[in-house]
Amino acid sequence: MANKPLSGYKVLDMTQFESGTVCTEALAWLGAEVYKVERPGRGELGRRGVAEPDKDTYGFLIMNMNKKSITCNAKDPEGLKLLEALVKECDVVVENMGPGSMDKLGLTYEHCKELNPGIIYASLKGFSQVGPYANYPAFDPIATHTGVMVSATGLPEQPIKCGISVADSGTGTMLAMSIITALLHRERFGVGQRVDIAMQDFMIGLSRSQWEPYYANGRVPNRRVANGMPLEDVAPSDTYPCKPYGVNDYVHIYCSRAPGSKQWDNLCEAIGRPDLKQENCPEMSTPRERFKHRDICDNAIKEWLKDHDKFEAMDILCKADVPAGALLDVNDITNDPQYIERGMMVDIEHPQRGKVRVPGFAPKFSEVEIEYKCSPELGGSNEEVYGGLLGLSPEKLAELKEKKVI
Ligand SMILES: CC(C)(COP(=O)(O)OP(=O)(O)OC[C@H]1O[C@@H](n2cnc3c(N)ncnc32)[C@H](O)[C@@H]1OP(=O)(O)O)[C@@H](O)C(=O)NCCC(=O)NCCS
Numbered sequence: 365m366a367n368k369p370l371s372g373y374k375v376l377d378m379t380q381f382e383s384g385t386v387c388t389e390a391l392a393w394l395g396a397e398v399y400k401v402e403r404p405g406r407g408e409l410g411r412r413g414v415a416e417p418d419k420d421t422y423g424f425l426i427m428n429m430n431k432k433s434i435t436c437n438a439k440d441p442e443g444l445k446l447l448e449a450l451v452k453e454c455d456v457v458v459e460n461m462g463p464g465s466m467d468k469l470g471l472t473y474e475h476c477k478e479l480n481p482g483i484i485y486a487s488l489k490g491f492s493q494v495g496p497y498a499n500y501p502a503f504d505p506i507a508t509h510t511g512v513m514v515s516a517t518g519l520p521e522q523p524i525k526c527g528i529s530v531a532d533s534g535t536g537t538m539l540a541m542s543i544i545t546a547l548l549h550r551e552r553f554g555v556g557q558r559v560d561i562a563m564q565d566f567m568i569g570l571s572r573s574q575w576e577p578y579y580a581n582g583r584v585p586n587r588r589v590a591n592g593m594p595l596e597d598v599a600p601s602d603t604y605p606c607k608p609y610g611v612n613d614y615v616h617i618y619c620s621r622a623p624g625s626k627q628w629d630n631l632c633e634a635i636g637r638p639d640l641k642q643e644n645c646p647e648m649s650t651p652r653e654r655f656k657h658r659d660i661c662d663n664a665i666k667e668w669l670k671d672h673d674k675f676e677a678m679d680i681l682c683k684a685d686v687p688a689g690a691l692l693d694v695n696d697i698t699n700d701p702q703y704i705e706r707g708m709m710v711d712i713e714h715p716q717r718g719k720v721r722v723p724g725f726a727p728k729f730s731e732v733e734i735e736y737k738c739s740p741e742l743g744g745s746n747e748e749v750y751g752g753l754l755g756l757s758p759e760k761l762a763e764l765k766e767k768k769v770i
Contacts, residue, residue, distance in 0.1 A: 368395020374454040381410040382529055384460030384488050385427040386536035392430035393725045393734050399749055404435040404768050407742045419716045426722045430737045432745035435770045438469050442769045449754050451479045456543055460488040463499045473558045482556040484546040488539050492562045502563055507531035511567020516574055518588050535566040596621050598651035599658040606669035606677055614691040615677045621651045627686050634684035635668040710736045746770055
């Protein structure tokens, strides 16, 4: 891993499930040496599922690439000693255990700082570690509900949560950014620090645009508008069904609400309805007028979509300078060569699962090539880390294994 942005940095990774693991995976993709600490025998909580208890889940495989796995029973005094020795060797500790669990293990920030004054100690929790919710556990939907987002999504009478784990992966990604910032800060000013992120706080930040209608509409709760535009009444702004009307055959079309925008007129030309252009049709003359008469606007679009599938519709409309997005699902993305070429989908070889095509790292750098390595086998780096980094003898390793400490 020479010449990677984070090469040489060592990370003690005590993360589990999605939020924490995507954070350390990003650090590993950028070249950090990530030691994933797992319970002997069963691994971290997300490694094995109920359906196939002897195999790593696909989720584990997707979120733990490029890491090294070591096993350690942190609740055994000898296991704790191993972790303390690793804290001395590492630059960063990352954890997303339930509230109080790291303290119970004895691995508090204060203790880690005593062991290694320059340590960067990063915690990810559901809620702020001070305040009324400090001891509450949280999974993704808890954070999306308590962090504004679900109040804004769904139907007027029915809030609906998002189908992907925005709070988990989003918070983990922001934690990775924060850890890199803390490393930079340590390089410039010589001090380590604690980094503390809460999923609720991250979601509040992600929901910032909701404060615009809140203030504009007199500080009343914001409306939910299904697939419409939440900030203002504008049309077209919807997810429209199209040929051949399967479960994901939709295209979202949105024309700018900015005064003077030509996008609606462009759309009218593209769908063969110049009679509906702003100058030709008073009901279609502004975004708000179109919203008031959206049956006219929506019916014209729906009629046109009877002859076009989502890919064609997106292609024709975007080329006419009308923002339109086909509803692309996992199957569409996995099987489209464009994403392989872009490096957004990558093929990895997993010992239990064979060749698996998975999403890669979104940012692309001109001077950094991301190399993708398969998620680690449970305890696959015990010898390298305990023997190599900590200098334990093969006999000691065998003894620790026998006692199920590792
Ligand atoms: C996600 C969450 C609700 C799961 O709760 P949970 O299943 O009860 O798991 P916890 O993390 O609370 O507890 C794990 C236990 O395993 C223990 N453990 C973890 N690694 C261990 C190891 N290597 N050796 C021994 N014990 C270990 C912990 O010490 C803890 O023990 P405790 O309950 O006695 O304190 C909780 O971890 C949480 O709120 N995390 C923060 C928010 C978050 O990241 N949520 C999203 C996850 S995608």
